[in-house]
Amino acid sequence: MTTKQAFFLVGGAVRDALLGWPVKDRDWLVVGGDPAQMREAGFVAVGRDFPVFLHPETHEEYALARTERKTAPGYHGFAFHAAADVTLEQDLARRDLTINAMAQDDGGQIIDPYGGRRDLADKLLRHVSPAFAEDPVRILRLARFAARFEGFSVAPETQALMCEMVAAGEVDALVAERVWQEFAKGLMEARPERMIEVLRDCGALARLAPELDALFGVPQPAAHHPEVDTGVHVLMVLRQCALQQAPLTVRYACLCHDLGKGLTPADVLPRHIGHEGRGLPLVRRLSERWRVPSDCRELAELVAREHTHVHQSEAFSAEARLRLMERCDAWRRPERFEQLLWACECDARGRLGLEDRPYPQREGLLKDLRAVQAVDLAAVSAQELAEGRKGPEIGQAVQRARLAALGE
Incomplete structure (x- = not known):
């Protein structure tokens, strides 16, 4: 029937x-x-x-x-x-x-x-039934909803259930593609930092991204970081990403930019000298674990390696600024270079009380990039060839022309 x-x-x-x-x-x-x-x-x-x-x-x-x-x-x-x-x-x-x-x-x-x-009405994220515990993806989804719905909190009984799930090893069964899928969505929500907070509160962050979890409680110099705590700083940087409507590549790079600070030796705390180099293997490890797409992975490594140099670039000579752009492959990858500067601005503003401060380094380096891009390389090369010079000599002439374009 x-x-x-x-x-x-x-x-x-x-x-x-x-x-x-x-x-x-x-x-x-x-x-x-x-x-x-x-x-x-x-x-x-x-x-x-x-x-x-x-x-x-x-x-x-x-x-x-x-x-x-x-x-x-x-x-x-x-x-x-x-x-x-x-x-x-x-x-x-x-x-x-x-x-x-x-x-x-x-x-x-x-x-x-x-x-x-x-x-x-009460702005609560609450599980429907105990069956919630049967699917570890639901922890990621709830964290993502916390990032989407501003002001929502996790119901106490749901918080307790998620902690039990993590302790039982359910999160360890998640496959990389699903973890990245949910993280990528969460990073693009209005409050991406809430996703990290929820995952950390139930212990899932330590299982999924121990490199990131290790940053909480790590001190930084109060002169540059009034918020002091490195993990809190990363959350504030993610908030800046959302306020500036940054793309996923920039948001993932900001998530990873300070991972090296979790490995800083005690004798150089809280200055974190050399954290850029220490962070690169951690960024690669996290990206490989989650099978992060190449555009996000490459920018994250670039930002981890170069963000302090970008911050200091106003004091650089023309030669130093040119070397910075060369290391970043700015001529061939100008869009990625622009995203590097965007991430650095979010980093600079993701600090307590400094959220609205100017970041002239971004526009200054973009101006430098435009000036160097305007150099007529064909004309420089033709002139050198006409004067009988070859190979390395032509390369040196190109460098002189680029430096001249920077005004020094």
């Missing part, structure tokens, strides 16, 4: 509408349906692990109501049951947070069996 299907708008679309936010993506839940009915109605099956279909006209996702059962460690270890007898409440119960476990029927009525509306 054919069952009657019911369609419900679910998840983020319901949540964001209640918050008064624009609804970007709409996901639908089908209760009382089966795959044959969906195909007969023209829906296209796309789900690999459980029945998900695309609407033939809107191409929005429609998933059959389902329950799930934990079968193995990690976030892949689940068995799904999708059938016409699965109720709306059963499907919503398997979701991560109460604010994501609401539905809306075709008449506009909100179905909220787990108190999501109340938690939205």
